[in-house]
Amino acid sequence: MKTSNSKNKFGIADLIYKSVTEQLRPEEREALDLWLQKSENRLLYRELLSKEKFQRSMSVYESVNLDRMYTLFQKRLMKRGRVKKRAVRSMIYKYAAVFAIGLLATGYYLWNRGSEVFKGEESGVEIVNTIQPGYEKATLVLADGSEINLEKSKDSFVMTNAVVEVENKDNLLVYKNKEGKQNQEIRTPEYNTLHVPVGGIYSVVLPDGSTVYLNSASSLKFPEYFAGGERVVELEGEGYFDIVKNPSKPFTVKTRVRNIKVLGTRFNVSAYTEDELFSTTLVEGKVILGDEVVLSPGEQALIPKSTGVAMVQKVETELYTVWKDGKFYFDQEPLDKILTKAGRWYGFECTFADPDLKDRLFTGVAKKTYSLSQLLDMIARTSKINYQIKYHKNENAYEVLITTN
Numbered sequence: 333m334k335t336s337n338s339k340n341k342f343g344i345a346d347l348i349y350k351s352v353t354e355q356l357r358p359e360e361r362e363a364l365d366l367w368l369q370k371s372e373n374r375l376l377y378r379e380l381l382s383k384e385k386f387q388r389s390m391s392v393y394e395s396v397n398l399d400r401m402y403t404l405f406q407k408r409l410m411k412r413g414r415v416k417k418r419a420v421r422s423m424i425y426k427y428a429a430v431f432a433i434g435l436l437a438t439g440y441y442l443w444n445r446g447s448e449v450f451k452g453e454e455s456g457v458e459i460v461n462t463i464q465p466g467y468e469k470a471t472l473v474l475a476d477g478s479e480i481n482l483e484k485s486k487d488s489f490v491m492t493n494a495v496v497e498v499e500n501k502d503n504l505l506v507y508k509n510k511e512g513k514q515n516q517e518i519r520t521p522e523y524n525t526l527h528v529p530v531g532g533i534y535s536v537v538l539p540d541g542s543t544v545y546l547n548s549a550s551s552l553k554f555p556e557y558f559a560g561g562e563r564v565v566e567l568e569g570e571g572y573f574d575i576v577k578n579p580s581k582p583f584t585v586k587t588r589v590r591n592i593k594v595l596g597t598r599f600n601v602s603a604y605t606e607d608e609l610f611s612t613t614l615v616e617g618k619v620i621l622g623d624e625v626v627l628s629p630g631e632q633a634l635i636p637k638s639t640g641v642a643m644v645q646k647v648e649t650e651l652y653t654v655w656k657d658g659k660f661y662f663d664q665e666p667l668d669k670i671l672t673k674a675g676r677w678y679g680f681e682c683t684f685a686d687p688d689l690k691d692r693l694f695t696g697v698a699k700k701t702y703s704l705s706q707l708l709d710m711i712a713r714t715s716k717i718n719y720q721i722k723y724h725k726n727e728n729a730y731e732v733l734i735t736t737n
Contacts (some may be wrong), residue, residue: 407586469482470483477522495510505534533700545572558581568588573597587610597615600612610635613653615653631646666691674704678730
């Protein structure tokens with residue numbers, strides 16, 4: 333067991349050293365990210381990246397008696413046999429350096445840790461390791477107000493009535509019209525609402541076969557079947573629409589800012605109430621916003637809520653639709669917007685110690701299955717920031733504090 337632990341320490345020290353000297357290979361980056369999932373390891377890593385303390389670490393490293401370390405480790409390794417002296421010497425010098433740095437960083441961590449945590453606990457604030465994302469969960473609200481927890485009803489039959497059958501299969505809610513128009517003439521269609529909470533993504537196949545993907549903190553109101561000469565749904569939040577073409581029955585997405593009319597197409601709509609900008613991004617087909625703006629594939633309409641005036645621009649549509657595949661994709665995006673999106677997924681509010689930090693740009697791709705600390709560590713390494721995750725007990729709320737590196 334001791335041999336295994338020692339080997340692991342050497343390996344981690346090597347990864348840390350390669351990280352700060354920018355020598356990590358992709359597979360080594362994955363190993364380091366896995367190690368960084370633990371809060372104490374992340375704190376140690378950030379301590380090591382501190383310029384002053386890293387310089388001190390290097391000073392200690394330069395004063396280490398490598399020959400003495402080499403002799404001690406050589407004796408231990410040679411006892412195990414089948415190890416050449418040249419290989420041992422090369423390996424010992426390599427790990428002596430990184431291990432010295434790792435040990436000193438550990439010392440700094442142990443010396444400084446805990447003060448903010450204990451202070452926070454006294455004031456009703458707890459410093460937490462990370463926040464894990466929720467996933468594939470939603471609530472279906474029926475016309476009578478009854479609620480169905482879809483997370484607990486995975487891969488199960490949901491309900492049936494005279495006109496429709498509803499199933500929850502593979503985290504996808506599927507509406508199927510029953511045979512015969514006479515069934516649909518029995519009554520006026522009732523409306524259901526699919527709510528996706530913070531930390532969730534869910535999909536629904538509507539009665540006409542169209543598919544809608546709902547992002548975190550979003551909802552979609554729709555009829556159990558589409559009657560008359562149109563198809564109308566109402567969106568709060570963000571949704572990606574893949575609409576079945578039907579020239580005789582146009583499809584309309586209603587939002588608080590602007591209605592979107594289509595025949596058959598693929599597009600994304602972001603209409604969060606708290607966002608200043610409303611956006612529609614067209615992947616395929618054609619859409620009309622209100623009565624004045626027509627989009628072609630690869631175009632995006634942005635409408636500031638303060639002015640209501642639409643601006644059309646060419647974009648890479650993947651940047652605005654990859655969320656439905658369980659990823660974050662940022663392209664030279666300011667931290668303020670990035671952390672607003674992340675906050676909807678992990679459930680936190682963000683505070684910047686310095687307002688100028690809001691405008692720092694970041695580019696990268698991350699899986700939504702990552703913990704919050706994994707995402708923030710990735711951002712911190714390139715944007716030169718530090719962060720702290722706090723839990724406010726009295727408010728039952730999470731906060732992320734962003735500070736300078």
